[in-house]
Amino acid sequence: MDQIAVGFEKQVGNLVRTNSKVTAIRQDDKGVTVDYLDTKTNAKMTASADYCICTIPLSILSQIDIQVGDTLSSAIHAVPYLPGLKVGLEFKRRFWEQDEQIYGGITSTDLPIAQISYPSYRYGSQGPGVLLGAYANGAFAYEFTALPPEQRVQKALEWGSAIHPQYKSEFMNGIAVGWHRVPWTQGCFAIWTEESRATHYKNLCQLDGRIVLAGEHCSYIGGWQEGGITSALDAIGRLHQRVLAG
Numbered sequence: 001m002d003q004i005a006v007g008f009e010k011q012v013g014n015l016v017r018t019n020s021k022v023t024a025i026r027q028d029d030k031g032v033t034v035d036y037l038d039t040k041t042n043a044k045m046t047a048s049a050d051y052c053i054c055t056i057p058l059s060i061l062s063q064i065d066i067q068v069g070d071t072l073s074s075a076i077h078a079v080p081y082l083p084g085l086k087v088g089l090e091f092k093r094r095f096w097e098q099d100e101q102i103y104g105g106i107t108s109t110d111l112p113i114a115q116i117s118y119p120s121y122r123y124g125s126q127g128p129g130v131l132l133g134a135y136a137n138g139a140f141a142y143e144f145t146a147l148p149p150e151q152r153v154q155k156a157l158e159w160g161s162a163i164h165p166q167y168k169s170e171f172m173n174g175i176a177v178g179w180h181r182v183p184w185t186q187g188c189f190a191i192w193t194e195e196s197r198a199t200h201y202k203n204l205c206q207l208d209g210r211i212v213l214a215g216e217h218c219s220y221i222g223g224w225q226e227g228g229i230t231s232a233l234d235a236i237g238r239l240h241q242r243v244l245a246g
Contacts, residue, residue, distance in 0.1 A: 004229075017047075020037070020038060020045070021036055021037040022034055023037055023044075024066070025054065025064065025065070025067060025211065026067045027052070027067050027211055031050050032048065032210050033046055033047070033048045051210045052210060052211045053213075053214055053236070053239065054212070055213070055215045057184075057187065058077075058081070058190055058217050059080075060186060061076055061213075066211070071203040072204065072206070072213075074203070075204035076204070076213075078196055078200045079191065079200070079204075079217060080190075080191050081187020081188065081190055081191060082138070082187055082189055083137060083138065083139075083141035083142055083178070083179070084141050084178070084189075085135075085141045085145055085152075085179070086132060086177055087133040087153060088130055088131075088133065088177075089131055089156065089171065089174045090171075090173040090174065091131070091167075091170040091171060092171075093127070093128070095164070095170055096129075097123065097124060097129075099166065104119065104120035106118070109163060111159045111160075111162065112136060112155075112159060113156055113159045114135055114136040116132065116133060116160060117132035117135065118132075128172060133156040133160050134156045134159075134176075141178055145181055152176035153174035153175070156174065157174070188223065189216055190216065190217035190223075205218050205234070205238075206238075207238055212239055213235065214228070214232045214234070214235035215227075215228050216228045218231040
């Protein structure tokens with residue numbers, strides 16, 4: 001999944017600035033100025049450009065001072081984000097392949113972990129393997145991430161053992177991540193309804209002066225990289241037409 005970002009870094013790595021927390025986005029007739037904090041040095045910085053394509057999730061953007069019109073501001077504040085969690089489990093061997101002939105795919109369950117997803121790479125390889133031991137959303141995500149990290153993994157092992165008895169004897173390590181607790185997203189993905197799309201979606205995707213938004217939240221393919229990419233292409237196209245018209 002991270003290879004898209006890696007590919008961008010190979011091409012324009014010298015233009016990428018990391019460890020930067022945006023605190024304000026301001027615009028006027030001449031350009032856009034972004035205030036941000038260098039999270040390593042705590043230094044206050046600014047960046048200026050003719051236009052801004054903003055890909056910050058709405059869950060975070062709604063907390064940032066951004067200088068846009070009322071319609072875009074209302075759209076930014078109108079879309080909540082889904083709480084979600086994943087648990088990665090490392091095992092001594094790929095027992096799902098060796099014992100049960102499971103190669104990739106998903107096991108859907110009625111357990112709190114919701115689903116188990118098997119790796120679709122390195123089929124038949126020896127040694128340790130990792131699978132997705134839980135992918136759950138909604139209220140349970142809050143309940144689950146209220147537990148200490150070690151207990152989250154143990155719970156996933158306990159529930160998953162109902163599907164795969166090998167879990168506990170083959171277990172090596174695990175990690176649990178809740179998107180709603182990640183400070184740069186505070187949610188898994190944007191939750192649109194038919195009503196909110198009818199009221200706010202078009203306004204969210206329109207250029208506001210010299211600012212345009214992009215991301216899965218600005219697409220009909222929510223929660224997927226495809227939605228983020230198609231939204232970016234759309235935003236670039238809108239901006240290109242604006243510049244040519246000007």
